[in-house]
Amino acid sequence: QENAKIIDGKATAAAIRAELKAEVEAHVQSSGGPPPGLAVVLVGDRRDSATYVRMKKKACDEIGVSSFGFDFPEDVTQDTLLACVGELNSRPDVHGILVQLPLPKHIDEQSVLQAITPSKDVDGLHPANVAALCTGRTRAPGQAASWQLKDLDFHVPCTPQGCIELLDRYGVEISGKRAVVLGRSNIVGIPVSMLLMHRDATVTMTHSKTVDIASVVREADIVVCAAGRAEMVKADWIKPGAAVIDVGINSVDDATTKKGYRLVGDVDFKAAKEVAAKITPVPGGVGPMTIAMLLRNTVNGATRAAAAAAVAAAGGG
Amino acid sequence: QENAKIIDGKATAAAIRAELKAEVEAHVQSSGGPPPGLAVVLVGDRRDSATYVRMKKKACDEIGVSSFGFDFPEDVTQDTLLACVGELNSRPDVHGILVQLPLPKHIDEQSVLQAITPSKDVDGLHPANVAALCTGRTRAPGQAASWQLKDLDFHVPCTPQGCIELLDRYGVEISGKRAVVLGRSNIVGIPVSMLLMHRDATVTMTHSKTVDIASVVREADIVVCAAGRAEMVKADWIKPGAAVIDVGINSVDDATTKKGYRLVGDVDFKAAKEVAAKITPVPGGVGPMTIAMLLRNTVNGATRAAAAAAVAAAGGG
Numbered sequence: 125q126e127n128a129k130i131i132d133g134k135a136t137a138a139a140i141r142a143e144l145k146a147e148v149e150a151h152v153q154s155s156g157g158p159p160p161g162l163a164v165v166l167v168g169d170r171r172d173s174a175t176y177v178r179m180k181k182k183a184c185d186e187i188g189v190s191s192f193g194f195d196f197p198e199d200v201t202q203d204t205l206l207a208c209v210g211e212l213n214s215r216p217d218v219h220g221i222l223v224q225l226p227l228p229k230h231i232d233e234q235s236v237l238q239a240i241t242p243s244k245d246v247d248g249l250h251p252a253n254v255a256a257l258c259t260g261r262t263r264a265p266g267q268a269a270s271w272q273l274k275d276l277d278f279h280v281p282c283t284p285q286g287c288i289e290l291l292d293r294y295g296v297e298i299s300g301k302r303a304v305v306l307g308r309s310n311i312v313g314i315p316v317s318m319l320l321m322h323r324d325a326t327v328t329m330t331h332s333k334t335v336d337i338a339s340v341v342r343e344a345d346i347v348v349c350a351a352g353r354a355e356m357v358k359a360d361w362i363k364p365g366a367a368v369i370d371v372g373i374n375s376v377d378d379a380t381t382k383k384g385y386r387l388v389g390d391v392d393f394k395a396a397k398e399v400a401a402k403i404t405p406v407p408g409g410v411g412p413m414t415i416a417m418l419l420r421n422t423v424n425g426a427t428r429a430a431a432a433a434a435v436a437a438a439g440g441g
Numbered sequence: 442q443e444n445a446k447i448i449d450g451k452a453t454a455a456a457i458r459a460e461l462k463a464e465v466e467a468h469v470q471s472s473g474g475p476p477p478g479l480a481v482v483l484v485g486d487r488r489d490s491a492t493y494v495r496m497k498k499k500a501c502d503e504i505g506v507s508s509f510g511f512d513f514p515e516d517v518t519q520d521t522l523l524a525c526v527g528e529l530n531s532r533p534d535v536h537g538i539l540v541q542l543p544l545p546k547h548i549d550e551q552s553v554l555q556a557i558t559p560s561k562d563v564d565g566l567h568p569a570n571v572a573a574l575c576t577g578r579t580r581a582p583g584q585a586a587s588w589q590l591k592d593l594d595f596h597v598p599c600t601p602q603g604c605i606e607l608l609d610r611y612g613v614e615i616s617g618k619r620a621v622v623l624g625r626s627n628i629v630g631i632p633v634s635m636l637l638m639h640r641d642a643t644v645t646m647t648h649s650k651t652v653d654i655a656s657v658v659r660e661a662d663i664v665v666c667a668a669g670r671a672e673m674v675k676a677d678w679i680k681p682g683a684a685v686i687d688v689g690i691n692s693v694d695d696a697t698t699k700k701g702y703r704l705v706g707d708v709d710f711k712a713a714k715e716v717a718a719k720i721t722p723v724p725g726g727v728g729p730m731t732i733a734m735l736l737r738n739t740v741n742g743a744t745r746a747a748a749a750a751a752v753a754a755a756g757g758g
């Protein structure tokens with residue numbers, strides 16, 4: 125993979141799932157406990173949310189992680205949801221709790237997310253996990269720039285984690301490089317900026333108020349695009365030899381397709397791939413990595429819980 | 442002040458203290474409650490820590506904020522400290538709790554800081570406050586880039602807040618500008634990067650692993666230096682017309698002074714002031730602002746507590 129130009133997220137995600145499957149088997153054998161378990165809470169009947177939940181459960185099955193579905197009607201009360209989360213927090217066979225967003229308007233999303241115990245917050249959105257990522261915890265002495273995502277002791281949001289994993293597996297050096305991130309959302313832009321910074325890149329955070337963004341992007345050895353704007357990043361924005369990670373998923377009208385639309389990224393892929401040294405396609409780039417990282421977080425949660433239980437059993441904790 | 446070249450932190454801090462003094466008087470009158478109160482916890486007998494604590498208490502006195510000192514010997518147990526914090530958390534006359542750092546090695550600093558209830562965490566180091574700063578909370582709809590530090594509903598660390606306040610009071614536009622921050626510590630570099638980004642600057646975070654930092658700094662309309670390296674930023678690193686905020690406090694040997702040393706910033710001030718449009722001196726720049734912002738956080742804590750109490754009394758909370 126290190127020499128390939130096109131960063132194949134689909135193949136990389138499959139490889140990671142295979143690694144995780146082996147890890148799960150080893151974990152079940154050594155711990156003697158239940159397999160890692162992911163609880164997925166779904167409210168209402170949005171079709172897109174139902175699809176995502178189905179994909180997540182299927183991925184769990186594939187690698188031997190138990191998945192537990194908790195489906196609620198659109199008009200569920202906040203108290204009922206909080207009670208569900210509270211119960212999942214204390215279930216020893218549940219190591220990850222995922223509340224599929226968005227929630228209906230009458231529910232306070234933040235309250236529900238904050239009710240999840242941080243060690244089971246596999247989306248990495250609990251304030252305790254956000255704070256861990258936005259302070260120096262990844263740069264603890266001895267870890268420096270050599271830390272591995274899988275060794276962190278808190279949950280990092282899945283999509284940003286997938287971006288770094290792709291750079292790592294395709295041999296893109298991060299330390300000392302200039303990285304430019306387009307977008308500053310809580311789920312992609314900010315956390316991926318933090319991860320790149322913790323890996324010792326010099327990171328520039330850009331957004332819709334950035335002036336002359338093309339010339340800012342041109343400074344970058346690594347570009348991460350998460351603006352949600354179809355093909356806004358042109359080939360001449362890319363510094364020759366840069367690595368380009370395209371997080372965007374945008375649908376554009378296309379009468380030549382059966383569905384009448386097709387999905388494109390934030391980057392003009394066809395032209396940009398002639399300039400970049402490495403680039404992710406859309407679809408098949410970052411997209412498949414997100415679920416793989418969700419599985420990783422769940423498996424990490426299970427192994428950390430088992431380690432903590434072993435310490436407690438030995439009277440050490 | 443808007444047209445001045447030298448950003449006078451001492452005068453600005455004095456002006457802010459005068460504003461806060463009036464605010465405190467109004468608060469006491471309207472709430473009928475006790476004045477805002479700051480509890481300062483000091484462990485051991487480090488001379489520098491004792492000096493800082495004394496300065497903070499004096500500043501409280503000056504504006505009518507009550508200060509409560511809690512001094513413990515070097516060998517205090519963690520449990521005793523936690524019990525003290527727990528009691529302060531529930532005291533209605535205490536609105537800010539400051540634990541002077543560093544703590545002795547046998548105490549787990551993070552545990553003590555996390556024990557402070559977030560609404561009284563006037564240093565802004567509790568994970569709940571860190572997470573609030575590192576997510577979009579300052580960019581809530583309707584606030585956009587026009588938010589004022591004094592209106593935020595969580596505590597922002599004092600020194601970064603002081604940096605923004607100086608830019609604001611000296612008429613430096615932030616939105617749409619390029620900002621470069623030197624240093625990525627939890628108390629200065631990261632939070633000031635977040636504040637600049639929330640104010641719609643395009644922010645580049647740099648650190649000791651940044652390659653060719655001079656040319657990165659040269660891109661900046663606003664430079665914030667918090668690397669702790671005496672006069673490392675040279676005049677030719679500064680883009681003509683840039684605003685320069687120097688957070689660094691470094692002591693360098695100087696046989697011509699009585700003490701044998703003098704304090705300098707991270708910037709070669711004498712030369713840089715010929716290039717910059719606005720620049721803070723050291724001392725007398727950011728330094729005095731830090732305590733002023735601590736007072737601001739304490740007063741904010743008191744007015745928010747009074748507002749919450751009023752809502753509760755009206756049966757609304």
Ligand SMILES: NC(=O)C1=CN([C@@H]2O[C@H](COP(=O)(O)OP(=O)(O)OC[C@H]3O[C@@H](n4cnc5c(N)ncnc54)[C@H](OP(=O)(O)O)[C@@H]3O)[C@@H](O)[C@H]2O)C=CC1
Binds near residue numbers: 307308330351411414
């Ligand atoms: N592959 C995957 O698994 C995932 C893909 N995505 C995709 O990634 C994209 C981003 O998602 P998300 O972060 O949730 O989106 P948000 O809408 O929450 O954030 C978009 C960000 O992009 C910025 N932005 C908008 N327009 C521009 C512009 N013209 N130039 C520069 N910046 C701009 C916005 O700036 P401002 O803050 O100023 O408004 C904002 O910070 C979407 O296409 C989404 O579908 C998201 C999550 C997972």
Ligand SMILES: NC(=O)C1=CN([C@@H]2O[C@H](COP(=O)(O)OP(=O)(O)OC[C@H]3O[C@@H](n4cnc5c(N)ncnc54)[C@H](OP(=O)(O)O)[C@@H]3O)[C@@H](O)[C@H]2O)C=CC1
Binds near residue numbers: 627630731
């Ligand atoms: N005015 C005031 O009230 C305050 C002043 N200060 C002063 O501000 C300065 C910074 O304080 P603090 O943030 O606590 O310091 P830290 O030592 O915690 O952090 C210093 C940061 O600067 C970076 N750095 C070090 N050398 C260089 C270099 N050559 N080029 C670029 N970056 C570099 C480090 O990078 P890396 O992460 O790679 O090691 C690190 O991120 C100090 O001088 C301190 O005295 C601090 C607080 C309050």
